[in-house]
Amino acid sequence: xxxxxxxxxxVGEETLSRFFVIHVIILPWTVFFLIAIHLFLVRFQGxxxxxxxxxxxxxxxxxGGIPFFPHHMLKEGVVFFILMGILITLSILSxxxxxxxxxxxxxxxxxxxxxxxxxxxxxxxxxSKLLGIFFVGLxxxxxxxxxFIDRTPQRHPLKRxxxxxxxxxxxxxxxxxxxxxxxxxxxxxxxxxxxxxxIYGLPHLVQPDDGVQLTEEKK
Numbered sequence: 001x002x003x004x005x006x007x008x009x010x011v012g013e014e015t016l017s018r019f020f021v022i023h024v025i026i027l028p029w030t031v032f033f034l035i036a037i038h039l040f041l042v043r044f045q046g047x048x049x050x051x052x053x054x055x056x057x058x059x060x061x062x063x064g065g066i067p068f069f070p071h072h073m074l075k076e077g078v079v080f081f082i083l084m085g086i087l088i089t090l091s092i093l094s095x096x097x098x099x100x101x102x103x104x105x106x107x108x109x110x111x112x113x114x115x116x117x118x119x120x121x122x123x124x125x126x127x128s129k130l131l132g133i134f135f136v137g138l139x140x141x142x143x144x145x146x147x148f149i150d151r152t153p154q155r156h157p158l159k160r161x162x163x164x165x166x167x168x169x170x171x172x173x174x175x176x177x178x179x180x181x182x183x184x185x186x187x188x189x190x191x192x193x194x195x196x197x198x199i200y201g202l203p204h205l206v207q208p209d210d211g212v213q214l215t216e217e218k219k
Contacts, residue, residue: 005018006018011105016102048155049155050155050156051155052153052154052155055153110185110186112181112182115178115182118177118178118181118182119173119174119175119177119178119181120136120177121181122177122178122180122181122184122201123135123136123177124136125184125199125200126200139170146163146166150162150163179201180200180201181201183197183201184197184198184199184200184201185197185198185199187206188203193205193206194206
């Protein structure tokens with residue numbers, strides 16, 4: 001698997017090309033097909049109500065409604081082309097410069113992933129390599145298995161306290177680990193005092209002599 005992802009025995013241009021293909025082609029098309037399957041199931045099965053499982057009431061179709069095609073589809077198409085026009089105009093008039101070409105053999109100091117990967121990146125710091133991969137991989141597995149774990153027949157969120165509690169805890173943990181990952185390995189000032197945050201995001205008060213020592217160590 002490591003050789004397949006790298007495209008060889010070491011990280012190089014093939015690795016960057018493969019990750020570029022995954023982000024630009026494979027992931028967007030995967031999301032597209034998942035959305036298509038979702039829309040098909042909505043049309044075929046209908047939208048679930050908030051009634052308990054086994055006690056669903058038949059949804060009455062109102063007369064005189066506006067069909068989705070072509071009325072709503074035309075509106076969605078107009079919005080789509082407006083957004084595409086804005087994106088194309090911005091890319092032409094104000095392109096985002098890529099900057100210096102990436103060097104796979106040199107890692108810049110203090111480099112961190114984007115915000116949506118930052119919580120998982122920071123969690124890996126607290127565990128060994130295998131345990132970190134296990135805990136990060138456990139999250140999507142738990143998400144897929146949760147409907148089989150929480151078997152309550154209620155559909156309304158307020159009547160499913162366990163699911164709501166777990167969801168809130170997950171969101172809070174993502175927020176906390178994301179903030180810790182953002183401020184880790186940096187200096188921040190709070191209430192007139194300077195703090196150095198270590199690799200785990202824990203603060204350490206910087207004394208004047210400590211600041212000089214840290215500067216000398218970087219040199």
